[in-house]
Amino acid sequence: MEDTVDHLAHERSKAQFNVEEMKIIWAGSLHALQVSDRIAKLVASDPGFGKENRAVLSRKDLFKSALKKAAYVWKRINELGLSEEETSWLRFYVDELAYDYVHWGMFVPAIKGSATEEQQNKWLPLANTMQIIGTYAQTELGHGSNVRGLETTATFDPVTDEFIIHSPTLTSSKWWPGGLGKVATHAVVYAQLITDGKEYGVNGFLVQIRSLDDHFPLPGITVGDIGMKFGSGAFNSMDNGVLRFDRVRIPRNQMLMRVSKVTREGKYVESNIPKQIIYGAMVYVRQTIVADASIALSRAVCIATRYSAVRRQFGSPQNDQNGNGIETQVIDYKTQQSRLFPLLASAYAFRFVGEWLKWLYTDLIQKLEGNDFSTLPEVHACTAGLKSLTTSAAADGIEESRKLCGGHGYLSSSGLPELYATFVPACTYEGDNVVLLLQVSRFLMKTISQLQSGKKPTGTTAYIGHVEHLIQCGCNVKKAEDWLNLCVILEAFEARAIRLLVACAENLTKFANPLQGFSELSPDLVEAAVAHCQVIVVSKFIEKLQQNIQGIGVKQLLETLCYIYSLNLIHKHLGDFLSTRSITPKQASLASDQLRSLYAKVRPNAIALVDAFNYTDHFLGSVLGSYDGNVYPKLYEEAWKDPLNESVVPDGYHENIRPVLKQQLQNARL
Numbered sequence: 001m002e003d004t005v006d007h008l009a010h011e012r013s014k015a016q017f018n019v020e021e022m023k024i025i026w027a028g029s030l031h032a033l034q035v036s037d038r039i040a041k042l043v044a045s046d047p048g049f050g051k052e053n054r055a056v057l058s059r060k061d062l063f064k065s066a067l068k069k070a071a072y073v074w075k076r077i078n079e080l081g082l083s084e085e086e087t088s089w090l091r092f093y094v095d096e097l098a099y100d101y102v103h104w105g106m107f108v109p110a111i112k113g114s115a116t117e118e119q120q121n122k123w124l125p126l127a128n129t130m131q132i133i134g135t136y137a138q139t140e141l142g143h144g145s146n147v148r149g150l151e152t153t154a155t156f157d158p159v160t161d162e163f164i165i166h167s168p169t170l171t172s173s174k175w176w177p178g179g180l181g182k183v184a185t186h187a188v189v190y191a192q193l194i195t196d197g198k199e200y201g202v203n204g205f206l207v208q209i210r211s212l213d214d215h216f217p218l219p220g221i222t223v224g225d226i227g228m229k230f231g232s233g234a235f236n237s238m239d240n241g242v243l244r245f246d247r248v249r250i251p252r253n254q255m256l257m258r259v260s261k262v263t264r265e266g267k268y269v270e271s272n273i274p275k276q277i278i279y280g281a282m283v284y285v286r287q288t289i290v291a292d293a294s295i296a297l298s299r300a301v302c303i304a305t306r307y308s309a310v311r312r313q314f315g316s317p318q319n320d321q322n323g324n325g326i327e328t329q330v331i332d333y334k335t336q337q338s339r340l341f342p343l344l345a346s347a348y349a350f351r352f353v354g355e356w357l358k359w360l361y362t363d364l365i366q367k368l369e370g371n372d373f374s375t376l377p378e379v380h381a382c383t384a385g386l387k388s389l390t391t392s393a394a395a396d397g398i399e400e401s402r403k404l405c406g407g408h409g410y411l412s413s414s415g416l417p418e419l420y421a422t423f424v425p426a427c428t429y430e431g432d433n434v435v436l437l438l439q440v441s442r443f444l445m446k447t448i449s450q451l452q453s454g455k456k457p458t459g460t461t462a463y464i465g466h467v468e469h470l471i472q473c474g475c476n477v478k479k480a481e482d483w484l485n486l487c488v489i490l491e492a493f494e495a496r497a498i499r500l501l502v503a504c505a506e507n508l509t510k511f512a513n514p515l516q517g518f519s520e521l522s523p524d525l526v527e528a529a530v531a532h533c534q535v536i537v538v539s540k541f542i543e544k545l546q547q548n549i550q551g552i553g554v555k556q557l558l559e560t561l562c563y564i565y566s567l568n569l570i571h572k573h574l575g576d577f578l579s580t581r582s583i584t585p586k587q588a589s590l591a592s593d594q595l596r597s598l599y600a601k602v603r604p605n606a607i608a609l610v611d612a613f614n615y616t617d618h619f620l621g622s623v624l625g626s627y628d629g630n631v632y633p634k635l636y637e638e639a640w641k642d643p644l645n646e647s648v649v650p651d652g653y654h655e656n657i658r659p660v661l662k663q664q665l666q667n668a669r670l
């Protein structure tokens, strides 16, 4: 008989805050919570969205199952007449990577951002109804980070009014685009534009790659899948592809011409729109990846927290003299708390900074519509930096969550290995995390150099305008409780960031060649960029706390999490804080003392804090993280489902086990 006991009920009863209100904070609004909750339940109750066996499917079967699910998603969206908001929640909860992620996540945004109105009117209706399926073909075998170095060419032929798309070398083969391998019918292809014998840099072109009748590649096109990727399941449901062009002709009006165009006569004409708008789809996606990071991390933390409350090891004070009695919940070990609770705090921190980044991006789009490009550099730096910071931390956090679950965390049924394998490439796609931090540092060095000309930094760099104060100020913390002051914390982060940035700027002046200086100092520049991004996350968490937060205990708990996020970072980056004299060694030790008290405050609320994510068991996909905490029967049951257990004596016994055993027996007799 099924066990219906809630093994975590006691934990839930200890919560000191209103969980339902916290769910609203996490979701962003009551409306968002209601819609997401409704769609989560819809997905969880529909067998068409079941996700059993993913880890044991062969690549072909996994891909086929992802195709089936993507088609079913599309069918249900249309049958139910879901709104755009409901649709995105549906895809989110279905939780299976397929071509539709890149179609909706990159192909459509690339057209929206880089095509003219006329082009949008032609292509968007086709894409929006999935009469065509698209991919984003930028990266090549030889070049990913260095977009300017792409080799694919698009040469204008004035005789036929066409572009000739060509892959001149092996390394110019497009490599990685998602959905390209087996599904996409069209691609936005990034290529070097050549007209009238001159090169005009990278531009986007809309190219049909497969027939809409029989799905065969069009003449001149070679296309296929790039092969198995890291981990079982995970990104292997996606057909990341390779694509080569042998002088493929497309009409001139399939160059995406919002930013610049080629006339009928072959003249290249630039508009007053910055060229970087061509990279707009990347800015958009980087912003969404910050939200993905908080989801992926919160999912891992939810699993690790629930399991840590169920799992017991060693004796406890309640034991009798013989050591008999109840063992200690591993969540009560201080080491477990010091590893787990900062991750929990980070999940909330990333959620809030992601929410703010979405606002910043929406604001940019509105400004662009009015031809105001002033915030583009800052938005580029924020999306690049926060994408880098949050994905690196989330990937590390998922792996730490696996370790927090001990041996069982290594089992596929814990959900953690696949979550890690699916999420870790976010550190690479949409820009390698180090390359992106170098972009941030370039922006910051520019901001600092402009101080001399009297330009006042604004937005996320406003603190750089207070350079004199921040270089001189000292931290006033004298006892552990003094750290419970958000202004003190923010100033310590700002002081550390600015001191690292100014040191970099000063060191750069020692090089006659600025490019060489930038390259020599790049490790320091990356560290300074991280410090700046941490200022953003901490300050946005603090801003969140200043909003009208309802519900008993909710604000207090969020404050506790904000302190944990910040003080743990001080602990982790102590070298920076000490070497810049932003804090003293004594203050560092007081921060550690305060962290211990903060962990004690979180402990009774830990389960409720992960319940506030409102994840269904279907979405979590973990026997260790299920809501009821009924871990052991689920683990036991799951093991028996493995294909190896379909037969008692394994296939191959007669060929490969029995002869070995016999030989051992014969050897022993000799």
Ligand SMILES: CCCCCCCC/C=C\CCCCCCCCC/C=C/C(=O)SCCNC(=O)CCNC(=O)[C@H](O)C(C)(C)COP(=O)(O)OP(=O)(O)OC[C@H]1O[C@@H](n2cnc3c(N)ncnc32)[C@H](O)[C@@H]1OP(=O)(O)O
Pocket (backbone or CB within 6 Å): 051, 054, 095, 096, 097, 101, 102, 106, 136, 138, 139, 144, 145, 146, 147, 148, 178, 234, 276, 277, 279, 280, 282, 283, 292, 295, 296, 376, 377, 380, 418, 419, 422, 423, 428, 429, 430, 431, 432, 435, 439, 442, 443, 621
């Ligand atoms: C059970 C199942 C388990 C499931 C579990 C699910 C859980 C996981 C959760 C979520 C997973 C969701 C997965 C979703 C699927 C995702 C699919 C992935 C799709 C990936 C797509 C891609 O990767 S597309 C390719 C992206 N490529 C890159 O990002 C390349 C990086 N390189 C660059 O961006 C640039 O080339 C670089 C900026 C590095 C170039 O440098 P450089 O040549 O020096 O600079 P230049 O080009 O000349 O620029 C000069 C100038 O322009 C400014 N600038 C640069 N870029 C931008 C920009 N994007 N916007 C605005 N401005 C820009 C730059 O700062 C310079 O400015 P100035 O200094 O001159 O002022």
Ligand SMILES: Cc1cc2nc3c(=O)[nH]c(=O)nc-3n(C[C@H](O)[C@H](O)[C@H](O)COP(=O)(O)OP(=O)(O)OC[C@H]3O[C@@H](n4cnc5c(N)ncnc54)[C@H](O)[C@@H]3O)c2cc1C
Pocket (backbone or CB within 6 Å): 102, 136, 137, 138, 139, 142, 143, 144, 145, 146, 175, 176, 177, 178, 235, 240, 425, 428, 429, 430, 431, 432, 433, 434, 435, 438
């Ligand atoms: C799962 C997945 C999905 C993807 N989907 C798509 C897609 O749909 N469409 C698409 O076009 N692309 C896609 N990509 C490609 C992705 O965008 C690139 O892999 C990414 O931009 C990194 O580029 P790269 O592979 O050339 O890395 P490289 O640049 O070769 O990086 C290798 C190493 O060199 C370092 N490095 C590189 N340049 C510098 C520098 N200037 N200074 C210091 N260090 C440097 C990096 O830090 C890294 O450690 C995908 C990739 C993955 C993994």
